[in-house]
Amino acid sequence: MRFTFLIFLMLCWKYIKCDQNGPDPWDYKITETAVDKNIDHVPPDLRIPSKRKELRVASTVNNSDWFYKRLLAILLKGGKFKKNDGGYVDVIIQMQFPEAHWSILNEYLTNNNAFSEDMFRKSIGYVQEAIIKPSVTETLVQAWTDYVHFYLVEYKMHITLFFGALGILWMSCIVWTRISHKHIFILIMVGLYLYEVFVSYKEAEQQEYDRFLSSVNTCKWYFWSSSCHVPAPDPLVFIKHMHPLKIAMRIFTLFVSEPMLAISATITTMLHGITDGLWFxxxxxxxxxxxxxxxxxxVIFLLLVLFNFILNIPFNLSFAGLLNIGFPQRWQWAGHICRRTDDRWGKRVLEWRPRLGKGSVGRPPARWGDDLRKVAGYDWMRRAKDRIQWRALGEAYVQQWTAIG
Structure with missing residues (x-):
């Protein structure tokens, strides 16, 4: 009984055996069976037509259409697609090939032989099997990566400017706490001077380039002769553009003249609008x-900035404060006149005394030297000959007018 069952299993294995070679599902190579070898002995009415042979002898155009549609279906439906706002469709396909399949496809690509139907089917089958669907975790990671990459590319310039400004602010805070205001002003002026030097050099270079092009355009080229004279670069042009006085004037214009002209033009326009409705x-x-x-x-604002922030000289905006600018020079000039030994008109005018009583119209009631007498006393001319004592009295004289202002 057991032997009979074993023979039955062997017969079943013989007749139910698959006709494909190997485990590759995309290998459609037809093997010759015993029936195929003895097909000539089978009557024509009992022969079973082979579908694969009919497919092989079918039209090449139909096969090409099938392969083309299959390839389009893999590319369009196998991946992840999304419609964006610009009227485009984004298709993302992730593929993972086994090493054996990759070697076979690479061999098909580098081989110069004609492609068979079996090679086409294998290629499309391998490509379809290589498409993988990402997991939920991989999808989230990819979405966040695309999101961050999009905003990094979109706002690249803004991010660069932000971090650049942050670095400049950080360096400015460090410099502000480590060095004095005078050194900061010197560094700013040196930086502006170097910038203006670079701009002046580029202007001189552009002028030389224009001169070179104009010289080349005047050249005459013939096949029998040519005449062309191109002058050498002139160093005087670079020296002229990079002159220190010219650069200093440009810096002054950048800081003072241009802002003042812009503010004055704005105020003029506003005043025209204010007085437009009045009579002639x-x-x-x-x-x-x-x-x-x-x-x-x-002008007062300019003087305030110039004296207080650039020259570091206290400046008062009151009327007496405006007069205080010339008081130190007046005190020094009075001391200089008193120390002179020659008989000039300056000392005579300084010693002039007005007449007592009511004076005529136009004559000043007192001299400006009376202010000096209030500080230094009636013998101020004798004290002026001592430079150290006169300088100390001059500080008190200036402080007097500052307190009044």
């Missing part, structure tokens, strides 16, 4: 007065 004589008068007042305020 009155609008011109009011406009002139307002222009004088506003320009005077601009």
């Amino acid at each position: 004589p009155l609008d011109k008068i009011v406009y002139g007065l307002l222009v004088v007042i506003m320009n005077g305020l601009l």
